[in-house]
Amino acid sequence: MRKAGRSAAAVLERLCAFVEPGMSTLEIDEEGGRVMKEFGVKSACKGYRSGHRIFPSFTCLSVNDEVVHGIGVQERTLKDGDVISVDVCIRQDGFIGDNCRTIGVGRVTPEVLNLLKITEESLYLGLVQALHKRRVGDVSQAVQKHVEAAGYAVITNFVGHGVGRSLHEDPQIPNFGKAGSGPQFRKGMAVCIEPMVNMKNSQIRMAKDGWTALAVDGMPSAHFEHTLLVDELSPEILTLPESASDSASFLAEKLRNIPSLSVA
Ligand code: MF3
Ligand code: CO
Numbered sequence: 001m002r003k004a005g006r007s008a009a010a011v012l013e014r015l016c017a018f019v020e021p022g023m024s025t026l027e028i029d030e031e032g033g034r035v036m037k038e039f040g041v042k043s044a045c046k047g048y049r050s051g052h053r054i055f056p057s058f059t060c061l062s063v064n065d066e067v068v069h070g071i072g073v074q075e076r077t078l079k080d081g082d083v084i085s086v087d088v089c090i091r092q093d094g095f096i097g098d099n100c101r102t103i104g105v106g107r108v109t110p111e112v113l114n115l116l117k118i119t120e121e122s123l124y125l126g127l128v129q130a131l132h133k134r135r136v137g138d139v140s141q142a143v144q145k146h147v148e149a150a151g152y153a154v155i156t157n158f159v160g161h162g163v164g165r166s167l168h169e170d171p172q173i174p175n176f177g178k179a180g181s182g183p184q185f186r187k188g189m190a191v192c193i194e195p196m197v198n199m200k201n202s203q204i205r206m207a208k209d210g211w212t213a214l215a216v217d218g219m220p221s222a223h224f225e226h227t228l229l230v231d232e233l234s235p236e237i238l239t240l241p242e243s244a245s246d247s248a249s250f251l252a253e254k255l256r257n258i259p260s261l262s263v264a
Helices: 002-018 025-038 110-131 136-149 247-256
Strands: 060-063 066-068 083-092 095-104 160-162 169-173 189-193 196-198 204-206 213-215 221-223 226-230
Touching (some): 025 060, 025 083, 066 083, 066 221, 083 221, 095 226, 110 136, 110 196, 110 221, 136 169, 169 189
Antiparallel strands (some): 060 066, 060 083, 083 095, 160 189, 196 221
C-alpha cells in the first residue's frame, strides 16, 4: 500500500505540473498513461467496470462543473481561469493508491480559489478524525461542517471508501452525516477520504458519456482525496506529496493554516 500510494502521489504531482491552458484533457490523460508506464504502474481507472460500462481513460479529469469521473477527450480544451480535478488511481503489486487534487488553470478568480481551499481543508479535517480512530460519521460531519460553514454544498451521490487490493472496499465514507455514527476506524484499515464540493447546490446529473458527473448549478466543483493508513496515532498519508517530509508535519502544517473558528 505504501508503494502504491507513493506512486499515485508522484503521478498526480507530475500531471498537475503538466497542465497548461490550451491543452485538451485527452493530452493530459495520455501524459498520465505515459507517466504511469514510466513508474511501472497500471491505471486502476482504465477498464474499471460499473454495470456494463467500462471506464475508458487512464485518469479522471473533471473540468469546472464536472464533479468527478470526467474522461479525457480531444474536444475539451482548457482555458485560463478553468479548474480541473486530476484524479489518479493506480495499481502496483496488487495494491491501489488513489488521490486527487483540483487545480486552477492560469489565473482563477478568488471565489473559485476559496472553493478549492475549503475543500482541501475539509479533507485534512476528515483525515484527523480517521487517524484518531473515531467513527466514519465523525469524518462525515467534520467535512460537511467545514464545507457548509463556508456556504458550499457537499456532494451526496459519491462517497469516500475503504481501499486495498480493490479500489472500492468497505466502509463507505460519506462527506455528510452525524458525528459518532457508523463503523469505527481500526488499526490496519486503509481508507480514501475524498470530499467533493459544489459552490451552490449538491445536485448532480450524469453526462451523456455515462461517467461524468456534472454540477446542476453549473458552477465549478472541487475534489481532493488522499489514501490514509489508519495504524498508529501518528498519521500515515500514503499519498503524501514528495515535497512533504512526513505525514505528521504535513498534516500539522495544513491544520495550522485553517482558521480556528472552523476547527472548533
Ligand atoms: N478516485 C476515484 C474513485 O474513487 C477513481 C474512480 S476510477 C473510475 O471513485 F474508473 F471509476 F473512474
Ligand atoms: Co477514491
